[in-house]
Amino acid sequence: MKKAVIDEKNCVACGCCARVCPRNAIIIHRGVTAKVEHSVCISCGMCVRSCPASLIKMEETV
């Protein structure tokens, strides 16, 4: 199943994705980067749409 995957190296940690996530699957880890909890992610794509830097993609995860 595809899940939200964040380019953590470039993430600006603004929190837009965490704000829109309906499952609260995203946290801003230590103010450095957003992190997705894949077991909670429902692949809705809200975060992908909201990310101002377009750094979130839906990718097949193992």
Next chain:
Amino acid sequence: MKKVKKWYDYLWILTPVYLALGFFNILFAWLGLVAFFTPLLISIFGGGKAYCNKYCARGQLFQLLGTKFKLSRNKPCPKWLYSKGFRYGFLTFFMIMFIQMLYNTYLVFGGASDLKQVVTLLWTFKLPWNFAYTTEVSPWIAQFSFGFYSVMMTSTILGLITMFLFKPRTWCVYCPMGTMTQGICKLKYRNKDI
């Protein structure tokens, strides 16, 4: 699924209120220091980027205008905008402009230059703003107000432009405060597993 709104989801109102107050009395510009020190203090004292994530009034306003009012094209921003070089470069530029503003205040404080009742937009356009100087105070207090209000106006305008061109909160990508707070967090947790 609709999220339950928290009290801090209404902070966006502070941005238009702040900008409006500056039309009536420029001294209100000093209130903007809250938006300067709070994020720094939060990140220094271990709160991470809670300011950006939850409380930032400007970010919320852009989000509202860009999504509810559909004032954003919702296009991806160019890659260089989130590059380290541009973000730290913009922060440096912003700080130089900020220090210059403080220096102008200092000159007025020392009596070396006169109070200029202008608001400078985008570091270039000088607008006469004497109509908002209604209470007589020490000239340097007023000078700082005009300078700080110029900084706030300028950054709001830049934010509105990029909100329209790209995603609603594109400002957050190169916001100097955001870059600074993230930088502080990166330094603070450099030895921790991120």
